[in-house]
Amino acid sequence: MSSQPVKVKGRCLPTLDDLVEMLYTAATSSLGWDEFLQAVVEASDSRSARMLVLNADADQVTSSVQWQIDPGYHQRYVDYYVNTCPWRPELRQKPPGRLYSTYTDFSCPQPDYYRTEFFHDWAGPQDIHHGACGTFYRDGDQTLQLLVQRTRRQGPYLAQDMRLLNGLIPHLQRAAMIQRQIVACEGLNRSVSVAARLAPLPFLLFDEQARVVHLEPAAEALIHQDSRLHLNHDRLTLGVPHQGPRLNHLIRQAVRAAQGHAWATAGGLIHLEARGVRPLNLLVAPLPPEAKAFHLCPYPAHAALFLHDPAQTRQVDQGLLAELHGLTEAEARVAAELVTGASPGQVAELLGVTDHTVRTQLKAVFRKMRVSRQADLVRVVVTGPAYRRSVGLPGFSLSPPD
Known part of the structure; x- marks a missing residue:
């Protein structure tokens, strides 16, 4: 995810500048979040991505947008599997403001992950083996998180991958504050x-x-x-x-x-x-x-x-x-x-x-x-x-x- 175009199979992957532009477009118009996630997936060689709006305790999803996650599986995640994920309890304790690799930054080893209900019933059938996740914004009543996933073939997110993904976090934080102000004014006017x-x-x-x-x-x-x-x-x-x-x-x-x-x-x-x-x-x-x-x-x-x-x-x-x-x-x-x-x-x-x-x-x-x-x-x-x-x-x- 560099600032220079990178060609893969004859097509240019999105650069960090491209992603930032798409991010602010989505934040100011409430449109284009799925296009932004698609670009993140392409730029980071990932399988899928999600943005979740959760409650303050980060144990209940109130709204979300996702790219390349089956709607049925996503609903099952919202209804139940969000709290069976082996990384989520530890993620609640990690400082917000950055993403973490599930392979290098959590205490659950990969073999133990493969023995969990979460992998057996939810992640495994979708070929989700690795993730990068984190809280990029938190206030008194809600938690905003970005989650990116990879298949077994694509491999884990390592230090270089995390540096690239974390380059988006300051912009995501600003986007959250911008959209909060826009939505507050727009919501009051509608009311x-x-x-x-x-x-x-x-x-x-x-x-x-x-x-x-x-x-x-x-x-x-x-x-x-x-x-x-x-x-x-x-x-x-x-x-x-x-x-x-x-x-x-x-x-x-x-x-x-x-x-x-x-x-x-x-x-x-x-x-x-x-x-x-x-x-x-x-x-x-x-x-x-x-x-x-x-x-x-x-x-x-x-x-x-x-x-x-x-x-x-x-x-x-x-x-x-x-x-x-x-x-x-x-x-x-x-x-x-x-x-x-x-x-x-x-x-x-x-x-x-x-x-x-x-x-x-x-x-x-x-x-x-x-x-x-x-x-x-x-x-x-x-x-x-x-x-x-x-x-x-x-x-x-x-x-x-x-």
Whole structure:
């Protein structure tokens, strides 16, 4: 892997300069990682190569890209064999920032490797006998590794091979930092766009640490005016103490859902009331996770907090609500009144019916709208197309990804 072209069987192998150029192209466009790995394989006379994004303990693969590894075998590696590899425990202890030869830099001798389950069931059938592997980037929650493999015929990676491969490591580290910055900005912009489409309400966005990372202007104005909401150093706190822990719990739960976990139970509503101050609903919702493309650093997960003022000039289109969810006219009327923050008893008094009638209708509404709590009912209504401004601006449906 020199800086001068080397011809093998009439064709020029990639040089180190070629690989570096391909590396930064992939890092800044999120495309071309497989072409980069192909070039690494060719330049180092290897069989195959992989880049793995793992968790902080480096025992679980969260995403990856590979060249000349059978997809079925790779999935088996991700599901199980990653932790049967005889070199992995020792690799976790080795300093990051370089690659290591499995032949010269690990304590497992080659004969012992051939007796392992990993070789017998996974590596051997693919003619993988030697490797060069290492962690080139690590932060608090993820580990990035490059692994290159050779067949028995190609032989082990020796000192000269490792010097050539390790020439890529500083560039891989810079590429990881560059892509982290690009993906963070791009991910936030996408989350803002998604939240703006989900509901015609003022909103804030929170990151995985429950910090405010985006404050929509209307939400900023509302927070400034409402004594129950306090924003200080990117942290939102409530002037209603017993509701603060619940808000933090809902935000963290929603962020976890945005990462692809437990969508159905994520999010919720907090109803704030205080003497002399009009009610305010806080609706927490996960934002749909991004489609999985390979990134050295994944898109950040965000949760949205929508601020719903029941006194604003918005209304529920009861006819559309009934059509969307198969409600009767009476059931749609009850659901619409509950959006204002009224209790079932207050709805009964307003509509001139008994509490029993309202509660019976409410059970039917819950069943038809597939919710189990009034908070979920309000969330579904105010973030759906039946919730409109008085001038007719439509809302948008909030639903998990397919």
